[in-house]
Amino acid sequence: MADYVRKTILSQGYAHILNISLDAEEKTEYEVNLKTYQESRAKLMMSSSIVPEVKTKDGSLKVYATVYGSLSDALGDVSGGFMEALNSLYVSSKMLADACILEGLFLSKAARRNLVRSEARTGVVKTTKDLFDMTAGAVAAFQQDGFKKISATLEKIEQRATFLNDQFDQEKDKKLVWTYFFKAFNELPKSPTRLASSADGTQLKLYQSRLLTLQKRIAAMRDA
Known part of the structure; x- marks a missing residue:
């Protein structure tokens, strides 16, 4: 490693x-x-x-x-x-x-x-590819997944993004990757089906709060 x-x-x-x-x-x-x-x-x-x-x-x-x-x-x-x-x-x-x-x-x-x-x-190439692929898969999966599974996936995305950011030693690489990833991350549903249909809106609010926090982190890495 x-x-x-x-x-x-x-x-x-x-x-x-x-x-x-x-x-x-x-x-x-x-x-x-x-x-x-x-x-x-x-x-x-x-x-x-x-x-x-x-x-x-x-x-x-x-x-x-x-x-x-x-x-x-x-x-x-x-x-x-x-x-x-x-x-x-x-x-x-x-x-x-x-x-x-x-x-x-x-x-x-x-x-x-x-x-x-x-x-x-394949070093940073695979790490970048895995992050984008994981996020693209989550766009559809989140509509069917429950709160625990969605939360675990978001945690993996955050961990992989943090790890990837540490691999870059040039600012232009960070700018490029996080600009495109910000767009990819924003494709995640704002109100996943199962969470939105729940009578208790607590989990949906927690999810949306987590999503917003991660969006801000990605934007900070892009604009650093």
Whole structure:
């Protein structure tokens, strides 16, 4: 988890390869070669402003091929639709991570069976996508859900939004994401069916108060 809170991570390929031992010179050569492979592809698939990084750890060989950068730069032109651009970037992020895992194995000259663990991580791209997807799903679900389930979902949305905001190290990323998310969040029903039809209006008032509080938080993150 620590890798995700240090900088804005757009993609990371992790691989644990057994029965490989590199001396200092071999390790440096390995990292340089993998970084060269990673950088050219990341700049093509994301943006020219990305910062590539390859780190290795002993045991036997643990590889972290990470791409840092601005989410808004990687998304590029979002005039065709923010979610379309985000979903496309998510596919590219995972594809890049998978490619770096494969290249890392190839450069190690180890057999496929030596790759005992790998993970294609999509960093802030997936966190953003999950937040928007969760909120879009809640738009319809809230009409049928009861107060407890709605409250739990709102709590998850708030937690994910807070976590995501901490991942951004550039103000332009915060501005872009929270501008679009503010619009998405405002699609949530103001008077969900089950709450509005209840004889006791207490739960509806509590929900609306919670909704307003979260709207203000999102606006504050957008305007910070």
